[in-house]
Amino acid sequence: MDTPVTEKPVVGKGKNHPSRNEKGTSGGLLSDVKALRERARKHTADGAVTQDYGADRTTVLKLLNEALATELVCVLRYRRHYFMAKGIHAEPVAAEFKVHSDEEQGHADRIAARIVQLGGAPDFSPDTLSARSHSEYVEAGSLCDMIRENLVAERIAIESYREMVQYMGDRDPTTRRMLEDILAVEEEHADDLADMLVKG
Known part of the structure; x- marks a missing residue:
């Protein structure tokens, strides 16, 4: 029926x-x-930030400037490794370092733009860059050491971004989505680097 x-x-x-x-x-x-x-x-002076913005803007700007510093340190470390990579297997690994460096620079640009949208100022000061960064600038010697140090840095970035995403939640969905996009790329980087270590 x-x-x-x-x-x-x-x-x-x-x-x-x-x-x-x-x-x-x-x-x-x-x-x-x-x-x-x-x-x-x-409230035109507030730009994109409206009254229903749920996060603490001071905290968000601090977190984003730390993320910016982390990305810039990663750009510099990958760039150094790109130029310093040597050995029989160096060419494809160096090329991957260059790709990662360029992507980290793109992340830094997105983060800086978001800081400005939120009414802040992106902190590019080289004097305090390494102190604000979550990851470290490690020169490394051998190709394997370079891969390992970059993998460590990516793992640090992954954990940092996950915590930032959780903090943003529904308080700032625009920043959360940006950080989720960046997090996904950092996970790809870590996966690439882990594969290189296994193959090496």
């Missing part, structure tokens, strides 16, 4: 659900449009 199909009511339609255009609201799901417009005009 066939079960009769009943149509589900469409949210926001019908006499009990006035549309946003009729009353200027969306059934209580969003703020009153007039209030939204007034707040937007009143």
